[in-house]
Amino acid sequence: MDTAAHPELDHPQTTLLLTRTFAAPRALLFKLWTQPEHIVRWWGCAETGEVDFTNDLRVGGEFAAVMQLANGHTHRITGVYCKIEAPERLVFTWAWEGSDGFQGGETLVTVTFEDKDGQTELTLRHESFATEDACTAHGEGWGASLDRLGEFVATL
Amino acid sequence: MTTDPLSETFQALADPTRRAILARLASGEASVSELSEPFEMSMPAISRHLKVLERAGLIERGRQAQWRPCRLNGEGLKPVFDWIEEYRRFWEQSFDRLEAYLEEIQKKDASDERH
Numbered sequence: 001m002d003t004a005a006h007p008e009l010d011h012p013q014t015t016l017l018l019t020r021t022f023a024a025p026r027a028l029l030f031k032l033w034t035q036p037e038h039i040v041r042w043w044g045c046a047e048t049g050e051v052d053f054t055n056d057l058r059v060g061g062e063f064a065a066v067m068q069l070a071n072g073h074t075h076r077i078t079g080v081y082c083k084i085e086a087p088e089r090l091v092f093t094w095a096w097e098g099s100d101g102f103q104g105g106e107t108l109v110t111v112t113f114e115d116k117d118g119q120t121e122l123t124l125r126h127e128s129f130a131t132e133d134a135c136t137a138h139g140e141g142w143g144a145s146l147d148r149l150g151e152f153v154a155t156l
Numbered sequence: 157m158t159t160d161p162l163s164e165t166f167q168a169l170a171d172p173t174r175r176a177i178l179a180r181l182a183s184g185e186a187s188v189s190e191l192s193e194p195f196e197m198s199m200p201a202i203s204r205h206l207k208v209l210e211r212a213g214l215i216e217r218g219r220q221a222q223w224r225p226c227r228l229n230g231e232g233l234k235p236v237f238d239w240i241e242e243y244r245r246f247w248e249q250s251f252d253r254l255e256a257y258l259e260e261i262q263k264k265d266a267s268d269e270r271h
Contacts, residue, residue: 016243020251024258032254042257045249105166107243122251126243128236 016126026113026120030087033111039065048075059084063092073098079109087113094126165236168212173197174205178214178228185218185227 022029032038036053043051048067055063058081065077076097083091090111107128114121168174177191192202206226209215213232218225 016240016247018244018247018251020255022255022258024262028258028262032258038257042253043250044253045246105163105170124247126240126247128240128243 015128016124018124018126019121021116021119021121023119025118026115027087029113029120029122030090033090034084034086047071055081057081057084082108089113162235162239164212165214165232168208168214169236171205171208174209177202177205177209177226178233181215181226181228185225187223187225191226 032042034055034057036055039053039055040051043053043065044067047069049070050068052066053063055061057063061081063079063081067075067077069075078095078097079093081090081092083089090113092109093106094109095106105128107126109127110125112123114123169178173195176194180186180191180194188199188202188206191206192199195202206215206217210217214229215226215232216229218227
C-alpha cells in the first residue's frame with residue numbers, strides 16, 4: 001500500500017489525522033476557528049449541547065470550552081495556544097475534564113488551512129499525547145516509542 | 157482530583173524513560189537489569205519507574221523471587237489507543253456542523269450585499 005497517499009498509516013494508532021475541503025476562503029475559516037461567537041456555533045458532537053467558549057487568542061493564552069451534555073454532566077476542554085499564524089496554522093494543547101473529576105491527558109492539536117483555488121483544505125492533526133511543555137517541544141518525545149506500542153496493541 | 161484508570165495510564169506514559177521501557181518491552185520480556193542497560197540510571201531508579209508502570213496496568217511482572225521478568229500488558233494499553241476514536245467522533249461531527257454554519261453565514265453575507 002502506498003503510505004504517501006494515506007498519511008494516517010504512518011502513525012497507526014497514536015495520531016488522528018483528518019482532512020476536509022470547505023467551500024470558503026481560509027481567512028474566513030481561520031476566523032471561525034478563533035472567534036468565540038463563531039466557535040460556539042459549530043464546536044462539538046451530537047451529545048455536546050450548548051457550548052460556552054472563552055479564549056485569550058495569543059501565544060501562551062488559554063481557551064476553555066464548557067459543554068453541557070444531555071445527560072446533565074459538564075465537560076470542559078481547556079488548552080493553551082502554541083502557534084497562531086493567520087490564516088495558515090493554529091496549534092493548541094487540549095485536555096478533557098469531566099464534572100465527575102475525570103481528567104484526560106494533555107494532547108496536541110495542529111490545524112492547517114491551505115488555499116485551494118479559493119476553497120480551503122483543512123487538515124487537523126490530533127496527537128493523543130502532548131509533552132508537558134508541548135508548546136515549546138512540539139513534535140519531540142512521544143513519536144517513535146508510542147508508534148511501536150500502537151503496533152503492538154494492533155496485533156492483540 | 158479523582159484519578160481514574162485512564163488518567164493514571166496517561167500519567168505513567170508522561171515520562172520519556174517509561175515510554176522507552178515500554179517500547180523495549182514491545183519486542184519481548186526483559187529483566188530489570190536488562191531494562192536499565194540503555195539508561196544512565198541505577199536499578200532502584202528503574203525499579204521505581206517499573207512500579208509506576210505496573211500500578212497503571214501497563215506491565216506485568218513474573219512472580220519468581222530472583223528474576224522477575226517484565227512484560228507488556230497489551231490490555232492496559234488498549235484504552236489509550238482506543239481514546240483516539242473519541243477525538244475522531246468529536247472532530248468529524250464538528251466539521252459537519254462547521255460546513256453547515258459556513259453555508260449559513262455565506263448566504264447571509266450574500267443577501268446583506270444585495271440589500
